[in-house]
Amino acid sequence: MTETFFDDAPRSEGSSVGPQSEPRLWWRPPGHADVFTLIPDAEGTSTFHFVPFDARQGAPEMTWKGHAVRADRPAAGTLSKVTTPAVQDTSRKEHEGNVLEALEAIRSGALDKVVVSRALVLNDSADPETVFAKLCDMHPRALVYLMHHPAEGTWCGATPELLLRAQQNDVDTVSLAGTRRDGSTAAWTDKERQEQQVVTDHILDKLAEMGATDIAFNGPHDKRYGELVHLETRIAAHFSGNLHHMAKALHPTPAVCGRPVEEAATFIRTKERHDRTYYAGFLGWSSPLGCAYYVNLRCAHWADNGVVLFAGGGIVEGSVPELEWSETEAKLQSFSPAFLR
Numbered sequence: 168m169t170e171t172f173f174d175d176a177p178r179s180e181g182s183s184v185g186p187q188s189e190p191r192l193w194w195r196p197p198g199h200a201d202v203f204t205l206i207p208d209a210e211g212t213s214t215f216h217f218v219p220f221d222a223r224q225g226a227p228e229m230t231w232k233g234h235a236v237r238a239d240r241p242a243a244g245t246l247s248k249v250t251t252p253a254v255q256d257t258s259r260k261e262h263e264g265n266v267l268e269a270l271e272a273i274r275s276g277a278l279d280k281v282v283v284s285r286a287l288v289l290n291d292s293a294d295p296e297t298v299f300a301k302l303c304d305m306h307p308r309a310l311v312y313l314m315h316h317p318a319e320g321t322w323c324g325a326t327p328e329l330l331l332r333a334q335q336n337d338v339d340t341v342s343l344a345g346t347r348r349d350g351s352t353a354a355w356t357d358k359e360r361q362e363q364q365v366v367t368d369h370i371l372d373k374l375a376e377m378g379a380t381d382i383a384f385n386g387p388h389d390k391r392y393g394e395l396v397h398l399e400t401r402i403a404a405h406f407s408g409n410l411h412h413m414a415k416a417l418h419p420t421p422a423v424c425g426r427p428v429e430e431a432a433t434f435i436r437t438k439e440r441h442d443r444t445y446y447a448g449f450l451g452w453s454s455p456l457g458c459a460y461y462v463n464l465r466c467a468h469w470a471d472n473g474v475v476l477f478a479g480g481g482i483v484e485g486s487v488p489e490l491e492w493s494e495t496e497a498k499l500q501s502f503s504p505a506f507l508r
Contacts, residue, residue, distance in 0.1 A: 189207070189317070190229070190231060190314070190315060190316045190317070191204075191241075191245075191246060191313075191314070191315040192204055192205045192215055192231065192312070192313070192314055192315075193238060193240070193241055193299060193312065193313045194215075194310065194311065194312040194313075194452075195303050195310070195311040195312075196310060196459070197307075197308050197309055197310050198307065198308055201237050202237065202238050202239065202240050202303070203235050203236065203237060203238060204235075204236060204238040205231055205233045205234070205235055205236075206233045206234045206236055207231060207232070207233040208232065208233045208234055209232060211232045211233035211234045212234065212454055212455060213232070213233060213234060213235040213452055213453070213454045214230060214231065214232045214233075214452065214453050214454070215230070215231045215233075215235075215450075215451070215452050216228070216229070216230050216411070216449075216450060216451060216452070216453065216460070217229040217230075217314060217322075217445060217448070217450045218414075218415075218418065218445075218448045218449050218450065219443075219444055219445050219448045220419060220423070220424075220443040220444070220445065220446060220447040220448040220463075221419075221432055221435070221436065221443065223432075223436065224436065224442045224443065224444060225442070225444075226319065226442070226444040226445060226448075227319075229316065229319070235452065235454070240296070240299065240300050240303065241296045241299065241313065242296060243294050243296045243297055244294070244296070245296055246294075246295055246296065246315045246321060249315065249316070249317055249320050249321055249469075250320060250321075250469050250470055250471045251319070251320040251468065251469070251470050251471070252470065252471060253470055253471045253472040254286050254288055254441055254470050254472065254475045255286070255288070255440065255441070256286060256287055256288050257285035257286050257287070257439075257440065257441065259492055261285075261440070262283065262285045262488075262491070262492055262495070263488035263489065263491070263492055265283045265438045265439065266283050266482055266486060266488040266491045266492075267488055268434075268438060269281045269283055269434065269438075269482040269486075270482060270484075270486060270488075272434060273482065273483065273484050274484070277430060278425055278426070278427070278430055278431055278434065279365060279421075279425070279426045279427070279483070280362065280365050280421050280425045280426050280431070280481055280482065280483045281424070281425035281431040281434050281435065281481075281482050282421075282422070282423055282424055282425055282431070282435070282447070282479045282480065282481050282482070283435075283438070283439070283479055283480060283482055283491065284435075284439060284441075284443065284446070284447070284477055284478065284479030284480075284495075285441075285477070285478060285479065285495055286441040286475050286476070286477055287475070287476045287477075287478070287499055287503070288470070288472055288473045288474070288475050288476075289473050289474045289476065289503070289506055289507070290472065290473040291473070291508060292469075292473060292474040292506045292507065292508065293505075293506060293507060293508050295313055295315070295321050295323050295469065296313070298313075298323050298467075298505050298506050299311065299312075299313040299323055301504075301505035302323065302324070302325040302502065302505045303325075305325070305393070305502070305504075305505055306325040306327075306392070306393060306465075306502070308327070308392075309325040309326055309327050309392070309465070310325070310326050310450075310451070310459075310461045311324070311325045312324060312450060314450075319444075319445070320468050320469055320470070321468060321469045322445055322463075322466060322467070322468045323466065323467060323468075324463060324464070324465050324466025324467065324502075325465050325466075325502055325505075326461045326462055326463060326464045326465055326466065327343070327390070327392040327397075327464070327465070328341065328343045328422070328461060328462040328464055329341045329459075329460075329461055329462075330414055330417060330418060330420075330449045330451070330460040330461055330462050331410065331413060331414045331417060331458065331459075331460045332457070332458065332459045332460070333406070333410050333457045333458050333459075334456060334457040335456075335457065336405050336406060336407050337403070337405060338379065338403070338404050338405070338406045338410070338413070339401065339402060339403045339404075340370060340374075340402050340417065341390075341399050341400065341401055341402065342363060342366040342367035342370050342384075342386070342387070342399065342400040342402065342420075342422070343363075343366070343390065343397050343398070343399050343422055344359075344362045344363040344365070344366045344397065344398060344421075344422050344481055345359035345360070345362055345363050345387075345397055345398035346395055346396070346397055346480065346494050346497065346498065347359075347395070347396050348394060348395060348396070348497055351396070355398060356485075357485070358483060358484075358485040358486065359398065360387070360398070361483055361484075361485075362481045362483050363387050363398040363400065365421045365426055365481075365483070366420055366421045366422045367384065367386075367387075367400045367402070369420055369421045369426055369428075370402055370417060370420060371384070371402065373416050373417050374402070374404050374406075374417075376416070377406065377408060377412075377413050377416050378406070378408060379404035379405065379406040379413075380404065380405045380406075381403075381404055381405040382402070382403070382404040383402070383403050383404070384400050384401065384402045384403070385400065385401045385402075386398075386399055386400030386401055387399060387400045388400075392501070393501045393502070394497075394500075394501055395497060395498065395501050410453060410457070410458045411453060411458070414449065414451075414458070414460045418448070418449050418462075419432070419447065419448075420462070421481070422462070422481065423447035423462060423464070423479070424447070425481070425482075441475075441477075443477070444468075445463055445466070445468070446463060446464075446466055446468075446477040447462065447463060447464065447477070447479070448462075448463045449461060449462050449463055450463050465478075465498070465501065465502045467506060474506050476499055476502075476503055476506065478495040478496075478498040478499045479495065479498075480494040480495055480498075
């Protein structure tokens with residue numbers, strides 16, 4: 168299923184999304200050449216959603232209604248400078264310590280899986296408009312976005328992970344977990360397949376709980392994203408209910424949080440020094456024709472002390488702290504070059 172919600176959208180003729188004090192949005196759907204922006208209008212037919220990982224950390228869910236139009240990529244200097252409080256790097260010792268504590272929680276039976284993430288601060292980076300253009304070129308099959316908000320700051324990313332897509336009553340989603348560098352010829356390990364199966368089971372359970380029917384899945388198969396490969400299972404179903412409610416029910420999946428979800432979210436709030444805010448949340452658009460929501464991965468935001476990049480990995484029984492650090496390094500290296508001057 169491909170996104171066709173905006174195929175008839177006109178191109179913006181010098182239109183402004185609003186003054187600098189208003190939110191600004193640009194996005195490039197996966198597999199598309201066109202960039203879109205949103206012209207605010209309370210009577211508009213399109214809605215863009217930007218949802219935090221965990222509302223209990225304080226970041227608000229943001230929604231903008233208007234008309235999606237084709238647009239040029241924003242030129243450098245388009246956005247005013249808006250930054251958020253400084254964030255500290257996560258040290259290797261701290262990250263591996265969190266992984267060890269996660270393993271203790273898993274051995275005790277409190278958790279089946281939990282995703283441990285880290286923050287990396289680049290003190291000197293390219294401007295957001297340039298980063299957006301670079302990510303569009305580097306990752307043609309990802310959702311690439313640039314979001315600028317007067318209170319929540321500037322976010323930019325290129326995410327490979329679909330949360331929920333729908334046209335009429337046909338919905339599809341993916342279970343994505345397990346990471347390795349492209350070119351590896353080794354078989355996927357039991358640990359990697361277990362991690363992926365936890366995500367798949369969670370999504371299948373949630374779809375059934377929400378009343379979806381005709382649920383079918385295909386996979387797992389290898390899914391390439393730049394220099395990385397993941398395990399992906401594609402899932403389809405029939406659903407006639409509220410699509411945004413379905414997205415909220417699926418979020419956060421064990422791919423970005425853990426299982427059981429509430430216990431994993433509590434572990435993350437307690438152990439991670441950085442607030443995730445919108446990292447590992449979800450974003451996307453809805454219209455009368457359907458919706459497309461993506462998990463906010465491979466993303467960063469501009470803080471007072473630089474641009475903050477995020478990466479994480481799923482911890483299950485058998486995880487090795489040193490290898491988990493290496494996985495986050497590989498994920499950061501897959502998209503961090505776009506942020507460099």
